[in-house]
Amino acid sequence: MFSFHHTIRRRLNAFTWAFAGFVATVAAVQAVPNRVTVAWDPNPEPDIAGYRVYYGIVGSGVTNMVSPGTTTQQQVINLLPQTQYWFCVTAYNTAALESDPSQVLTYTTPANLPPVLSISGSRLAIVPGTVSLTGSATDDHLLPGALGYSWQKTAGPAVSGLTGTTTPTASMTVNAPGSYSFSLTVTDGVNQSSAVVNLQAIQRLETPPPGSVVPNITTSFQSFDGLVLGWDSAPNVSYIVAFKDALDDPTWRILDEDVPSTGSTTFWVDEVGGQGQQGFYGIFQKP
Template sequence: MSVLFFLFLLLFVPYSCLAATVTLAWDPSPDTDLAGYRIYYQANNSDLPFQGTGAVEGNAPVDGGNVTVASISGLDPANAYYFAVTAYNSSGQESVYSNVVQIPETLPPLVSITSPADNASVATTLAISAAATDNVGVAKVQFLVNGTPVYETSAVPYTYTWNAAALPAGSYTIAARAIDLSGNAAVSKAVNVSVVGDVISPTVSLAVPPPDASVAGTINVSAAASDNLGISKLELSIDGTLLLSSNQSPVSYIWNTANFANGSHVISARAYDAAGNSGVASATVVVDNGTSQTASTPPSTTTSTSTSTEAAPLTLADAQLALLIASGQQSPTIDQVQRLDLAPYLNGQPAPNGKVDTGDVVVILAKLTGKL
């Protein structure tokens, strides 16, 4: 008797009592004298013949009667199993083995968070550690924050440095998921962590003329900031009016005092971090451009834009500022556009186009080097 047919796996279910059930189905044998089928199984070895033991239904082979579905239960999920089916007739003759089906072990890993302890608190960063073991080997460990994977590693020891500094204050759950070489996964018991939130404000420094100093014409104002997390925004203002906003530090601004009334003016710099904390520095200067201040009246030979632009000699700081604006790293103020918008440069005169771009950088550098 030599009947070939195919064996198909339907279901493999592990149970918490460390036993598993495999349900198999196969194509019927066309033998008219078919008497039944025998199910063969064996753990961790594909050598024929299969001589498995330990199933509730008995040692291999298990008689399956003349139906084409059978379940083998009580198997150890820590083992991989191989299955095949044969057919036999009324004379006891038996067919060759069907195709062999391999079922990998289904025992999940053991995984736990070893650090931090439950109800720990964190202000900036937190070292997280996990332990994981498995009967066939751990492939990788994932760290989960509020159920979402944030880091994955296959290297022992399983550790992760969680940066919680920019997170809102509150309670977070941390867990680890271990995946073994067979693809089985298990998630550890979660630990609760309290995030304090960043409360450290940025430190700001402002470089301006000495307090209450008298200034005139064009002066350079610069500011720098630092923070434990990093600066997200740095602003320069005069008398509460925003002149410059950048995500870079330091920043500088060419202040044309001729556009401001004589008298005291407050220059301030404010920096923000990712958590919304801010720090500020300010200074008071006195503008004194004399009694004949006429900066608001433009010359008749050019537009008001080019007048304010060329009111004071250009400097290398102007070229640097124009490059920051042209590259999109800084948003210009109206005063900056008026001063730096020189291109195109036609017939020896600027023809502003209403924006600061790389053409303006070229013109400013040409003026500084005496080529215009």
């Protein structure tokens, strides 16, 4: 079943065939960019064998024909967007006699809009681990299964086992901590849309990170870039930022293993922080 974005209703003068009472009238046209449904009033004669729909691009000199049998509507597919087409209908009887055509109805198909795209999937990975990203798209020109998909890694360390790059869902194994970016492009053959998803991969430790803990996280606030942490720091040293799910959890996840000091206070931004995760941050001075 197709949904129609635009509807034109226009009643044309009935046309009469060579013998009395043979009438067909184009009643309506409904269209989306590449599909049009033409409907008409049925003929009253008992010997009607069927109808034929003729159409073409205005000015092209090319005529196409489809026959729906005895039904009084026909969907015409694979039309070009933003193109003016003409349509008319004839009827034929059991003696294979065909009527004159109805009056011609013209219609300009709408513009083809780019696909509407969204991406779902994990934005946080623990290395080594498998990550799946799924894109979904809708289009006014094609059904979702007919769209073309293309995934690419645009930033970050190398990944392995990247599969599904031409399908809605791409999967890969992330082996190294860091920031990754993946882009998805969806095309309907005429227009395309692209979206980028960022992934943060972190390393899980079974013991606390080396170095001495810095007890004072003096600042934390949410910004447009993520959760900002600030702590008392010494000059010319570097820090490890780690995270764990519970206070008594012995397992830390390294979020950043080398944060240089910026003076008496050092700031760091967790780009995925504040997005529903709960836990505890730890700042460790590197030995």
